[in-house]
Amino acid sequence: MARLIDAAIGVFExxxxxxxxxxxRFSIAxxxxxxxxxxxxxxxxxxxxxxxxxxxxxxxxxxxxLFQDEYKLPFIPPExxxxxxATAEHLFPLLILIGLGTRFSALALLGMTLVIQLFVYPGxxxxxxxxxxxxxxxxxxxxGMLSVDHWLASxxxxxx
Numbered sequence: 001m002a003r004l005i006d007a008a009i010g011v012f013e014x015x016x017x018x019x020x021x022x023x024x025r026f027s028i029a030x031x032x033x034x035x036x037x038x039x040x041x042x043x044x045x046x047x048x049x050x051x052x053x054x055x056x057x058x059x060x061x062x063x064x065x066l067f068q069d070e071y072k073l074p075f076i077p078p079e080x081x082x083x084x085x086a087t088a089e090h091l092f093p094l095l096i097l098i099g100l101g102t103r104f105s106a107l108a109l110l111g112m113t114l115v116i117q118l119f120v121y122p123g124x125x126x127x128x129x130x131x132x133x134x135x136x137x138x139x140x141x142x143x144g145m146l147s148v149d150h151w152l153a154s155x156x157x158x159x160x
Contacts, residue, residue, distance in 0.1 A: 018144030025102070025143060028134045029093035032109055036089025039063035039082065059083050071120045088112060096138065099147020106138040 041060045059082055067078035067085075076084075089112075092105040110132060117128040143149050 017141055018146055021138065021141065021144030022146050024134045024137055025096050025099065028109065028131060028138070029097040031131065032089045033093040036086050036093070039086035039089065059086055073115070073119055085112070099143035099149050102143035102147060102149050103139050106135045110135040110139065
């Protein structure tokens, strides 16, 4: 039995980080991107359903109302927080998806996750803990080989 367990663990340890990182990048990017899409009008790209509609993006009235009535972040006025969140939920997932500045983008989304957990939905720790775990893997281990970051690092190493 011990040999069978050791063999299984050996197989698990051979799962490439690049595969784990790619799945993590796509998954966490979809979560934040889709959230950002609920805050804008005129620009729709749903990573799950494949819906695609282009127009000049603007902050939706419902997004501002959410920040005024439900989220109520301390120290940040809703008029500033709503567009800041909408921008962050589009920019950082895009960077993570292509693997550019992945660790820093993941750090930004981890900070956003902490704000959401502490000030907006403190009872949603299971969801936010899952997001945090995925983001921490990307921060600690990087985006893997299928990324612009890896390509840039290999180019930089070749120049030295």
